[in-house]
Amino acid sequence: MELNTRSHARTTPAIMVVLAFLLAFTYWALARTPLGQATGFLPGSTTAGILRSLLGDYGPALAAVLAVAIVEGRVGLKSFFVALLRWRCPVQLYVLAILSPLVLVGVAMGVGFVTRTVVPATDPVNALRVGAIFFFMIFLDGPLGEEIGWRGLLLPRWLESMHPVQASFLVGVVWWAWHIPLYLADGKAYTAFDWVIFLANSLSLSLIMSWFYLKSDRSVLIATLFHTASNYAIFVFLRTLWHPVGDATELRFAYAVILVVAAALAAWAMRSQHSEVNQVS
Secondary structure, three states: OHHHHHHHHHHHHHHHHHHHHHHHHHHHHHHHOHHHHHOOOOOOOHHHHHHHHHHHHOHHHHHHHHHHHHHHHHHHHHHHHHHHOOOOOOHHHHHHHHHHHHHHHHHHHHHHHHOOOEEEOOOOOOHHHHHHHHHHHHHHOOHHHHHHHHHHHHHHHHHOOOOHHHHHHHHHHHHHHHHHHHHHHOOOOOOHHHHHHHHHHHHHHHHHHHHHHHHOOOOHHHHHHHHHHHHHHHHHHHHHHEEEOOOOHHHHHHHHHHHHHHHHHHHHHOOOOHHHHHHHO
16 A cells, blocks of 8 residues: 555656646647637637636646546545645634735835836726635636645645655746746747746745645645735736836846745745654655
């Protein structure tokens, strides 16, 4: 049984990563190649939106379920879904997971204000609408579908044989690379600087979410809330309360530096957790 468990810790994540990338590149092929045009794929259409959600936003979740089913069968699926429902942890962790991204982005906005790379928005703010968007983001902006795969399967399996910092870095690299075909399909014109900043942000956020994951006794819900709050904080500050001036390079760099500092603190906090993780596994 122990041998099978160790084999699953290697095989299931590998298959999940391959499937997640296969789904992402399928969406890219439909959006950016003659194949997609031949099959009637129209960017911006309802069909394209549904495929973007299934193959992109929920791709990691779908890949995780398929990988567990293929390698571990019904017993593995049951254990996988039970782990996803773990929610009992200190209330202060829920509060911290939701508020800390607002603080991190808020500090970056302070830098933007000082350097005059952001200006206050002049449009009126509908507080009810802005508040409701947080809950829509959980389901429609990627966090739930992604975290079922990244922190629901990859992180816990790799923690069985790696230190939390190593596992977090590996998840972060996969998370970053998985976005590439999706962003290219969506027509995002990223420069080399953009991709480097995005990599730094992905690695940093992965470390921070691993800290939340371990601190909450392996709650995927906590990681999902932090992921949602991170996306939401950027939406609130940059699209609702403030607007960037120009390409906001200084602002994005400042946010990356702030995340790296927060990630370094998370890594330091996890420095002695290797033995604890092994005991839980």
